[in-house]
Amino acid sequence: MQVIFLSFRVHKYSYTWSLRICFHFELNSLCTWSTPRRWLNLQEYQSKKLMQESGVAVQRFYVADSASEAQEAAKRLDAKEIVLKAQILAGGRGKGVFDSGLKGGVHLTKDPVVVGELAKQMLGFNLTTKQTPKDGVKVNTVMVAEALDISRETYFAILMDRAYNGPVMVGSPQGGMDIEEVAASTPELIFKETIDIIEGLQEEQALRMASNLGFKGSLQRQAADQIKRLYDLFLKVDATQVEINPLGETPEGQVVCFDAKINFDDNAEFRQKAVFAMDDMTESDPTEMEAAKWDLKYIGLDGNIACFVNGAGLAMATCDIIDLHGGKPANFLDLGGGVKERQVYEAFKLLSADPKVEAILVNIFGGIVNCAIIANGITKACRELELKVPLVVRLEGTNVHEAKRILSESGLPITSANDLDDAAQKAVAAIKK
Structure with a gap:
């Protein structure tokens, strides 16, 4: 498989408008267009909520818009370790900086009191990352989630592929990193599986993809079940892409979707009123x-x-x-x-x-x-x-x-x-x- 990405830059301007365009060679590409703005913008916790409702395994989490709520949520989780994430529509949060002086939009701690203290320095302050405007984006919400250890990371996605006129699964045992880099350096670690839109995802296809992702024994069956649930979600919400990076394996023998990106078909808004009502427009120009x-x-x-x-x-x-x-x-x-x-x-x-x-x-x-x-x-x-x-x-x-x-x-x-x-x-x- 060969994937070529072109970036068009309106040079000499402070704003860069980039288009990721994938040209289809041999086994076709991994993605479609990536534009400056998705028509439907969901925060991370909203995507996880949709997944949770479809039976997909995600970390236990709560959402808070005040420091006291965040601290109380951490207590309710009663977890060994807690991860606190600022919710903005931009990547690179972990390396971002708040105008409160706090460094990092993602923090780990075992103390619920610390969660409250960190939330105080996040909520109401601007977080600047490599993907935000220079003044950053105001954080109005934080996600308080159970922190799980990951013993192994894989990549999994379902997307609409024009070459096949339907959905395609794409997976790699090399997760937690840029899939484009994996495709460029080790293309043999990229696996594709076309899905018949009429017949749907077959059991043997899900098991084969789970095996290609490197899941063994009982974990293979568990991973296949998660793959089927993700496909059900893909159809249920009229998605054009459901990307899980990483789809992880924990030391306790769980297969968990740790992070998700969901793109939706704008033409399906009339069918997906509840989903489109979740659109977060607070950060839009x-x-x-x-x-x-x-x-x-x-x-x-x-x-x-x-x-x-x-x-x-x-x-x-x-x-x-x-x-x-x-x-x-x-x-x-x-x-x-x-x-x-x-x-x-x-x-x-x-x-x-x-x-x-x-x-x-x-x-x-x-x-x-x-x-x-x-x-x-x-x-x-x-x-x-x-x-x-x-x-x-x-x-x-x-x-x-x-x-x-x-x-x-x-x-x-x-x-x-x-x-x-x-x-x-x-x-x-x-x-x-």
Whole structure:
């Protein structure tokens, strides 16, 4: 198996937008897209709660939002050792730093009183990790869990694979580390098992995967049972991925899911109302949240030229060509395909509300998108919002001649561009006047 990961970086900006893209060779890849923001964000304890409800073996845990609650939860656990985890939607918590001075968002202790003292330095304070903004993220909740020893760690995941038009199990006896590193250095330790979506996960498949993960004797049967329960969860919540790293073995002979990442099919929201109601939006950027309401993909950058584009690839190209001509993008905004005039209006509303924006560049290639709809949305937005900054528009594709007529007859100060390069040069020149 060969897995290639490409990272696209909008260079020279403080914000990096990375895409993990897996190209399929031989036995296919291990993952799908990884975007800057999952549409549904669950905290660790929420994922574990879903697993618990499906009979998956996880550590005993409680959730607390005050130091006294955390201390009381530690007493109720009555465990040999307790792990206290700050709950934020970012990785690297263990090596993070709080603005209270406390180092580490994950702590082990045997004393419930210490749990309370540590929680005091976590709750209400910002935790900064390698995946958070520079000022960190405020911690409002902590998870107090039983700490279990792990004698062996494995990796297990179920994910939707386009090459097989259905779910695939992926496992490795090398868990507790980056699965990408395992795939690159020791590909022979990656095992895949396709699941017939009609027939479901078979007993022999679960046992074979448990054996490949290195479970022996009675633990093999126990691991197979956990695998089947995880598949039941995968179907139950309309997941696109359930990743357990590590799926561990304890000295006492238990198979436990110690950490989990669950991705969900956004199109199943109408079926999964209870799950989507758990969405934690407290850490989301308000502008991104407003954009999401109108089905717009928005990411704020630190430049001064707003980008209004359809398609992620075209948006990245637009950001890069602006930079090439000496400008800096103020955002990444993807309209998508089935755009309506109201979305165009709301997009302009978001862009014009950003005080950093000194010019707006519209770059539309109409395939699915009707350029005339974009043009009508633009003219409506310019009039009603009384747009004050220069506007450069490049349109190409479906109904483009009608779109250009609408713009030219609008009487609005809109600068037309022939192509992307021309548009970028005109947008950069507009802010230098």
